[in-house]
Amino acid sequence: LYPSLDDYMGLSLTPEEVRANMPQVLEPPPSQAVVARPAGTVVTAPITGNSVQGVVGLQRAEIKQGVRQLVCCKDGNGKIGLRVRHVNKGVFVAFVHKDSPAALAGLRFGDQILQINEEVVAGWDMEKTMKYLKKCPPDRIIFAVRDRPFERTITMQKDSSNHIGFVFKNGKITAIAKDTSAARNGVLIEHQLIEVNGQNVVGLKDKEIAEIIAAGGPTVTITIMPTYVYNHIVKNMADSLVKKMMDHSIPDL
Known part of the structure; x- marks a missing residue:
């Protein structure tokens, strides 16, 4: 059904011709090939995380x-x-x-x-x-x-000091530490923390958010929204209402 490729469209494609003109095609890679790796220990958080708790957090936070x-x-x-x-x-x-x-x-x-x-x-x-x-x-x-079109989720791994590498104040991310999981995974400043491992943290005190992050295991998934959009959505809502009456339950899977 198919013509021989040894002589196809006027081209000689015998193994000898290929070896003479394109030796890299037939040569196997050296047995001790060196693969370039970035210097130092660079860890980007895997999509699913390394722990069961991390996987559950990502599933709860997933934007469908x-x-x-x-x-x-x-x-x-x-x-x-x-x-x-x-x-x-x-x-x-x-x-x-x-x-x-x-x-x-x-x-x-x-x-x-x-x-x-x-x-x-x-x-x-x-x-x-x-x-x-x-x-x-x-x-x-x-x-x-x-499902939450202005938001996105980011999964990170804590370092040996149990940190993920960003600073927040009143729920807003204000600084990113260099060479941290937050920096490597694309966390941005001027974004508001909306969820941690799928749990709504809008209106919570910074200390409460930090406690949720600390209890989240080695893998933490955050959901963030641009601060200017967040401010528009919560405009004219009393802080006391958001802090005391907002639903902060953990979503069921």
Whole structure:
């Protein structure tokens, strides 16, 4: 079915001709070949991490592509425990009350709401969205949600001193240490810590965030968002409300 390649399109491709003209093709690599490696110990955190705890943290933090559907209901007071903000003509989750129907349904800070009960909300502001939610039936509210489009996750490995290499103040990353896992894995300043190992840390004190990082094992996955976007989403929300009433539960897998 196929012509011989010894003489194909006028080219002589016999082993002898190949050896004479392209010796590197047939020569096996030397048995003691030296592979170039970067100097020093450079460790980039693997995607899945090295520990079971690290893997679980990454799975909880994973930002899934595409759109997901969530079904929610109202509580006895007719509320779902949700606040939104509009950003660039989109509607985003700004606050999820702990132990609320919204939290139980799986809505997370930074989620983009695309539809509510098949009604497209693009271009709606906060007031229109909240008014529409109040009019929704109490027993079934269907959200079409895009998973945290302004956020990204980064997995890092702690060094021998149990550090990952960045400094934060009020949840905002302000400095990156040179030659650390944070630097090698692309952590940026002027970004806000949103989650650590999938747990929402918005509104928590720096000490509390540091404790979560310390307890996270050798592999830590953080979820971050540009600070200017974060500030717009949380604008006009009282710090006390965010710190005391925000859902900080650990997501189920």
